[in-house]
Each structure stands twice: as structure tokens, then as C-alpha cells.
Amino acid sequence: xxxxxxxxxxxxxxxxxxxxxxxxxxxxxxxxxxxxxxxxxxxxxxxxxxxxxxxxxxxxxxxxxxxxxxxxxxxxxxxxxxxxxxxxxxxxxxxxxxxxxxx
Numbered sequence: 001x002x003x004x005x006x007x008x009x010x011x012x013x014x015x016x017x018x019x020x021x022x023x024x025x026x027x028x029x030x031x032x033x034x035x036x037x038x039x040x041x042x043x044x045x046x047x048x049x050x051x052x053x054x055x056x057x058x059x060x061x062x063x064x065x066x067x068x069x070x071x072x073x074x075x076x077x078x079x080x081x082x083x084x085x086x087x088x089x090x091x092x093x094x095x096x097x098x099x100x101x102x103x
């Protein structure tokens with residue numbers, strides 16, 4: 001994995017971990033395979049711009065910041081606020097419920 005903290009392959013597994021979101025769950029929310037998410041997290045694939053938008057929407061982060069901001073900066077700015085963290089948790093839960101209802 002690329003250790004560059006501004007790289008999505010570094011950031012994505014850490015963001016997912018903050019929200020107890022496994023690669024399999026993230027894959028389901030994105031409508032992609034678990035293998036694809038694993039490859040994103042390991043730097044073996046680069047997401048399309050549309051996929052970055054989808055990932056950013058799940059975590060409630062500006063897509064440009066998600067793709068270009070070191071994780072520690074995201075952590076301090078985007079997730080230090082407990083209300084923002086709870087909003088992201090609620091968004092993920094809502095997406096999971098909607099997915100289950102679609103069956």
C-alpha cells in the first residue's frame with residue numbers, strides 16, 4: 001500500500017475503520033465487488049471521478065478533499081467534530097437500510 005497520506009489507498013481503509021465499515025459493506029454500498037474495494041484500499045486500482053464522488057458522499061467529505069488531503073488533516077478537520085461523525089454514521093446506516101429494502 002502506498003504510504004502517501006494524501007493517497008486514497010491510504011485514506012479509504014482508515015475512514016472505513018473509523019466507521020466500522022468493512023470492505024464488504026463499503027462494496028455493497030457502492031454496488032461494486034469486495035475485490036474492487038480491496039484493490040482501491042491497496043492502491044492496485046484508481047477510482048474513477050464518479051466513484052470518488054460516491055465514496056465522498058458516503059463519508060460526507062468534499063470529493064476534492066477526499067482525494068487530495070492527507071488523512072491526518074481529514075481526521076482533524078472533518079472528523080474531530082462529533083456532530084459530523086454522528087451525521088456520517090447516520091448516513092451510512094440510512095444507505096444500508098435502503099439497500100436492504102431493495103433486496
